[in-house]
Amino acid sequence: MIGLNLLYILIIIFYCLSVLGYFIDFIQNNQKVNRLAFWLLSIVWVLQLLFLSLRAFEYSRLPIMTIFEGMFFYAWVLVTFSLIINKLYRMDFLVFIVNLVGFSILTVSLFAQAGDVSPELSDLLISELLIIHIVVLLISYAMFTLSFSFSMLYFFQHQMLKQKRWGEKMQRTGNLSNLERFSFLFALIGVPLMMIGLILGVIWAWVKFETFPWYDLKVISSFILLIVYGCYLFQYQFKKRRGYSLALLNIAAFLVLLINYFLSSSFSEFHIW
Template structure:
């Protein structure tokens, strides 16, 4: 247990330093700090992977079943995405936004129950279907988070153009059309992942407890999230809408996603882990 706690503390410390480094680079355009922040983020990824593997060995299951584990794995996905972005696109501001969300998720996990699940739930969670259900949903959250980051950069770019704030900072946020396109692409990936995850959850509930909790807060809010992102995709692909208002819609959709992730679990009678 001491080893896990040490890894968790080191992850928080390294992640905070990395986010701080990207923030300094955001303000001062300091490439040395940027490189240091990248290597710190790489260290965070290694520490997170070790933490997941050690917890897997300790509890003899994939560590994704408790609220704490779900948040930790979500943050791990975001760190992975941030490293890939840094490698493929070299969009430092996007990495900063994604890491800001990931660090917030990881910090909030400090207050989540970190213990193992009860023996009653252990018998239910042994089904691989449930593991796939949770992993697929968290991957969809990762895609939606990345899409949100692109929309936030679009929002910042739009505001700087509106106020005629020219400079290096604006050029580093990326082209508006590219930001909008990439935001759409990651939503396009996240939407079917979430749909598949929800379908798997419905099948698991029917097979395991022989009921589908349609009146559960978590279930209802998840389908609301899916609907909101469906509206976004419909507006983009069918209605051919573009621009600032669509970016705001995507940002609002992500806020709905966060409400679903954090608040509905507290009021859910079915999702009790």
Template sequence: MVGLHILYILIIVFYCLSVLGYFIDFIQNNQKVNRIAFWLLSIVWVLQLTFLLLRALEFSRLPIMTIFEGMFFYSWILVTFSLVINRLHRMDFLVFVVNLVGFTILTVSLFAPAGDVSSELADLFILEMLIIHVVILLLSYGTFTLSFAFSMLYFYQHRMLKKKRWGDKMVRAGNLSLLEKRSYLCTLVGFPLMLIGLILGVSWAWVKFEAVPWHDVKVFSSFIVLTVYGFYLFQYKVKKKRGYNLALLNIAAFLVLLINYFLSSSFSQFHIW
């Protein structure tokens, strides 16, 4: 039973990394990242199959009889479809969406009645899922902070160039194009991390409290943060916007993030961080 527990956590971690890779590949059309995401997803497929086989041996039956097993098997089917689609066709958006759904189902399955799992083990699963939720969100905050730093350097250099001031410190900071690209790449990583973190948080809240506290200030503001950064990515990738105004948008997005992190935490009855 403990082995299955560890295996499940590994599946969640590798699946999270794979979804992140497919999102980056979809936006950037990066073949290297696509290959890494494919092999990570392949590992997820193997681990899921191993989990199903071990559970079948442990309970001497086909592991699709409980709600948990049905959802887990459903997720495994989606992973299988994704691997086939990825090898036969270049449909990056479809693969990303299918895996996002699969990851959500896999996460929700953790809280479904398992039938043969003890309450102590179920509680341990729930606790560790909460920990993963917090860690992933903090990682997204870290990448958004790096993105903000690059945008601030862009803002500073842009102002100095308009005033026709130049110095060695500006050279060391990098040119405007490089700063803009690095800011975008950091946001590109932070966005799916935050999305995955919120999916985990919503799933955890549902099983813990039998409802999602949408009225909670921090929950509501977290989705506002996600929307603002999504709008930034939309402006950069779809609208092809570049320059000073885009940097200001990213700086504003980070200010919304700070409000979410500090102020909403103070007024939230659901979060303590």
């Protein structure tokens, strides 16, 4: 346990330094700091994977069952995708936004219960269906986070164009059409993943308890979140809406996601994550 605590502290430190490096690069366009921040983030990914592996070995289960583990896994998925995107497309500002969110989630997880689940609950969590349900939903959250990050870059780019602030920062954020397209694509991936995750959750609850808590706050907010992102996709694909207002809609959808993930979990009587 002491080793895991020390490892967690190292992750927080390296993650903090990486985010700080990307922030400095965002302000000063410093490529040396950018490269250092990337390697620090790579170290964070390795340490996170080691932490998850050690915790899985310690408790002999997949480490996604508690609130703490769910947040930690969510942050690890964000780091994974941001490294891949940065390697393929060199979108440094996107990596900064994504990992600012990831670092915030990892920090908040400090206040979540980190211990193992009770024996009674552990028996319930053995179900492979539930494990798939949790993993799929967490990955969908990661997709929505990436979609939000592209919309935030669109927002910044739009503001710079509006204020006629030409410069290197605007060039490095990418053009508006690509930002809009990537934002849509990641939301397009996230929506069916979330739909699948919700369906699996309903099936698992019905098999285990022969009922489903439709009036649970977490359940209600999850379906509201799915509807909001569905409206975003509908506006883009069928109404052919583009531009600033659509980016704001996607940003608002992510705020609904945060409410769903944090606030409703606090008041849910059925979910522990």
